[in-house]
Amino acid sequence: MTGAGPDGPYEGVPVHLRPGLVHWWREIATTGTAGFFGNERPLRALIALIRADINPGWHASKTGEALISAAISDDELFLDMVDGTLGIYNVGGGSKAALRQLLSVSGSVWTVADDGSSLTRVVSDQAQATFDSATATADEATNDLREAWSNAFGKNGDPSDAWDHAIKAVEHVLIREVMPNNLSATLGQVLGELGGPNSGNWKLILPGSDQSQDVAPLVAMLRLLWPNHDRHGGTAPKRAPSDEEARAVVTLAATIVQWHREGWVVQKR
Numbered sequence: 001m002t003g004a005g006p007d008g009p010y011e012g013v014p015v016h017l018r019p020g021l022v023h024w025w026r027e028i029a030t031t032g033t034a035g036f037f038g039n040e041r042p043l044r045a046l047i048a049l050i051r052a053d054i055n056p057g058w059h060a061s062k063t064g065e066a067l068i069s070a071a072i073s074d075d076e077l078f079l080d081m082v083d084g085t086l087g088i089y090n091v092g093g094g095s096k097a098a099l100r101q102l103l104s105v106s107g108s109v110w111t112v113a114d115d116g117s118s119l120t121r122v123v124s125d126q127a128q129a130t131f132d133s134a135t136a137t138a139d140e141a142t143n144d145l146r147e148a149w150s151n152a153f154g155k156n157g158d159p160s161d162a163w164d165h166a167i168k169a170v171e172h173v174l175i176r177e178v179m180p181n182n183l184s185a186t187l188g189q190v191l192g193e194l195g196g197p198n199s200g201n202w203k204l205i206l207p208g209s210d211q212s213q214d215v216a217p218l219v220a221m222l223r224l225l226w227p228n229h230d231r232h233g234g235t236a237p238k239r240a241p242s243d244e245e246a247r248a249v250v251t252l253a254a255t256i257v258q259w260h261r262e263g264w265v266v267q268k269r
Contacts, residue, residue, distance in 0.1 A: 009109040009122065012075035017106040021082060022068060024099055028089050029064060042088050043067075049088065050080040079110065083119040083155040086112065113154065121153040127251055134258040141172035141257055145250075152243070152250040159246035160230040166246075166253035167225055173260040177267070178202070187226045194266065195219040203269050205259055215266055221256065225249055 013021060029043060043063060047054050054066050071078035082099070085091065093116070100112040113120040123131075131149060135142040144165040151162035171187050178193050179185040194202055194215050203213035230240050241249070259265045 010107050011109055013078045014106065014108075017102070017108060018072060018078075020102045020106065021078065022072070024095070024102060025068070025082065025085060028085055028091055028095060045088050046081065046084045049084045050077060052077060052081075079119065079155060086119065087117045091116070110155070113150070118150070119155040120150070121247075123153060123251075127254070130251070130258045131254045134254045134261055137261060139172070141169045141260075144172065145169040145254060145257055148250045148253065152246040157243075157246075159241045159243050160228060162246040163228040163241055163249050164231060166250045167228060170222070170225060170253050170256050173257055173265065177260075177264070187222060191219065191222050191226060194222070201269055202266050204266055205262075205264055218256075218266055221252060224252060 010017070029039070040063075046052075047063070047067065052067060052070060054063055054070065067081065071081050086096070086099075096112050096116045103111050109122055110119045111122050112118075131145070135145055135149075148162045148165035148169060151157040151165065152159065167187055171185075171190070174187070174190050175183060175185050178190050182189070193199075199215055199219070202215045204215045204218050205213075206217065207213050208217070228241065230238055256265060
């Protein structure tokens with residue numbers, strides 16, 4: 001209404017989000033009309049989880065106020081507090097929906113994860129739809145892809161672990177198709193089959209500009225996934241992947257798994 005254009009997304013906890021988050025957390029963590037922090041057990045667990053430096057006097061009311069004060073001056077602690085609250089407290093569906101809406105209208109890069117137990121990064125509608133389709137079937141590929149997604153986009157995730165589970169999710173859908181007689185194979189062996197002398201025996205779901213259904217594009221995608229530079233042996237130097245790399249790898253893995261869910265990714269000619 002003021003003519004302002006769209007803004008955000010915002011990392012951390014911008015000033016316009018703080019009051020809403022404080023109010024939301026008070027509703028979860030306090031009891032009674034007076035707003036007393038009466039339930040000490042989850043409060044203690046939360047402080048331990050997020051490694052907050054709070055006076056150990058354990059007077060619940062003072063401890064709760066001290067945690068709020070510390071969080072207001074430290075964005076990462078604030079986000080950790082909200083993330084931990086979702087996992088530790090018995091947060092109702094209405095409160096989760098209220099938090100999701102608050103984060104959305106504030107332009108935050110964070111939202112409530114689908115399972116409601118943590119925060120997760122907002123992704124594009126297209127990426128989310130791909131992930132939802134890829135994980136619609138209950139199987140091992142879905143389990144690993146969910147783990148990868150949580151570690152790539154969740155608060156306090158693990159980029160290297162995300163990469164590992166992304167590889168496993170792709171292995172689950174490709175090894176049975178490409179190497180059915182060697183179910184203990186790895187993605188590296190799948191790459192050897194599809195990218196080696198036998199590549200002409202396989203066809204990709206996408207026809208390509210020349211309608212040849214060459215598997216080379218898929219091989220290129222798999223080479224981006226394999227290996228995880230943090231875990232691979234050999235002479236190549238090891239390094240931990242960045243958050244951005246992990247998100248790209250997991251999104252790529254979700255795309256490959258989603259193609260498989262639609263019918264097939266790669267087949268024998």
